[in-house]
Amino acid sequence: MKRVFARLAQMARLMVGMPDYDAYCRHMAAHHPDRPPMTRAAFFRDRQQARYGSGGGRCC
């Protein structure tokens, strides 16, 4: 039940272009342990700008 809810929340976030922060942290820990990952707030701002700043991404 908890997993279903988590997945729905993840889906809702990705619908508005926000990828999973935990997955990002896991990626950084696995591949770039030398670099500190962005904070949750910085990650949010970075992704928001990436989605909307370049235009596109939506249909008629």
Next chain:
Amino acid sequence: MNKHWPWIILGLVGAACLAVVASARGEQINALWIVAAALSVYLIAYRYYAKFIAGRVFGINPARATPAVRRADGLDYVATDRRVLFGHHFAAIAGAGPLVGPVLAAQMGYLPGTLWILAGVVLAGAVQDFAVLFISMRRDGRSLGELIRMEMGAVAGTIALTGAFMIMVIILAVLALIVVRALAESPWGMVTVAATVPLAMLMGAYTRWVRPGAIGEVSLLGFVGPIGAIFAGQWVSLHPVLAPMFTFTPVQLCFILIVYGAVASVLPVWLLLAPRDYLSTFLKIGAIAALAIGIVIMAPPLRMPALTAFATTGAGPVWAGPLFPFLFITIACGAVSGFHALIASGTTPKLIASEADAPFIGYGAMLMESAVAIMALVAASILDPGVYFAMNAPAALLGTDPASAAAAVTAMGYPVSAATLAQTARDVGEATIISRTGGAPTLAVAMAEIFSHAVGGAAMKAFWYHFAILFEALFILTAVDAGTRAGRFMLQDLIGLASPRFREGKGASGLVATALCVAAWGFFLYQGVTDPLGGVNTLWPLFGISNQMLAAVALMLATVVLFRMKRERFAWVTMVPAAWLLLCTGTAGLMKLFHPDPKIGFLAHAARFAAAAARGEVLAPAKSLQDMQRIVMNDRIDAGLCALFLAVVAAILVFAVRTCLAARALPRPSATEVPPAMTLAAAE
């Protein structure tokens, strides 16, 4: 064989439902027959055709690393659960298109639209989405323009990019026109929609400074706002002083929207665009789900005939032209939509975890959008046909009061009383419903009917009507804002080909590109708003033609790729729908240009007005000779645009044929995959 039995039974059920839908004549059938038939068709198409395309045609290889795996960065390239990604992709492709086209197509009855939506999605639309997703997934998630450049050369890429920009302009104009038609002379609707702007800004400030990243929280808070805005709108619409202040004519609204578009697209994204996108996305998904549940609960009968007289005469009041080719361009999204090629080569290919997920995302999400189109068609068809035509025919035909409109619609063969029209308007809390063209108000009346049946009864109809208007206007405004930004970058790229300084956004080039983009769609919007036939008449066919042409371009690209992969024996999968779309859009384009009937042909219309102006006559709707000149000018611009679309698609066709022939002459595959298929084979 055993595993096929459930599917054979499902096929028989679907065939039986379709037989009921297709054979009912003169009696009303229940909407659920159409829904059941559609669902059976989708499931079978997905189980057999999508699987065939994935395995035999494309040779999907689950062992091959996708861009999300090879280039994983936790940001743009993230291997994502396929169900989560399905939601992302569906939310990106489904917009106003699948809701509006079918409503307009209902003037020919529900049968032609239903059959085209089903056949179109299975054989063309879903194939296109899946093919582009596959091609982009094998090339690092590159965009459509880059893919065409890689496979067909730089010139073809630039031509396609120019075409895509013009399509964007038309889409923005037609979307804005729908909002104008829905909010004109409606203080309730206007207040409700306008209130979402400061509301979104509050949400933006909250996610910026108070709780960064709390999307769910802010959306829940934000959701209370629009509901409050609907009640506030009702209060204003009844207020003797405030109501006139929020009552705008279509022309005033046109300029409000143009100014809004220009300002909104240069504001920082976190302030307005992003928070409103949260609201509109969740509201859209919620409303679509609610509509599906509502239709199943209500199980309404279809009051629109299966076929109206306009299907054979081609002289319908909503849009002019015969069934072939115009039905096939009126319903674009939901059957086949070229715009999806831009989405399927956008973020989705960078998020796919395994090639095996591609048919579910690419083919499956398009089937889901098609289901939305079927629901919109059902919604339009449950209305009294008299009310439907009174809402969608141009004012030039109906006059402005219920008595004249009722008489005109009754004369069309759909008897309706003036009292019914007045009562329908009162029920939804509007002053009038006559000639509210554009599809959105019709859909809102139908949604009010369906929702009030489930929740609230007749007393809630006005609330649900404005809720539906709000939900449509909200995501259209988001699309206008985001589309203007996208158009700006396209324009910067195009002008950048000639002047590199422009591409880098030096100086005021960003502002200049934004201004050019807004001016372009603003021009077509103004032309549509002042068009006596309601504008939808002119702009929707242009939108349909351009959108289907982009689909033809995407399918031609897929054909080229199949030839270059040395899989040309399967190329009919993309060639057949591409040929059909070329036939439809080519015929429709030429008819819009050269048809002798001024209602259909732009040049014939221009000639008629130019001749009258030369004689010093003023033809209605023009009120002066100056108006006459403007109408002639608009017609010629529309004709020029139509010719440009035809030229773009003809040029791409030439490039596609040449590339296919060259690929055939080569003894080995020549598709430029990343990483190349050859090194992959050697590594294995």
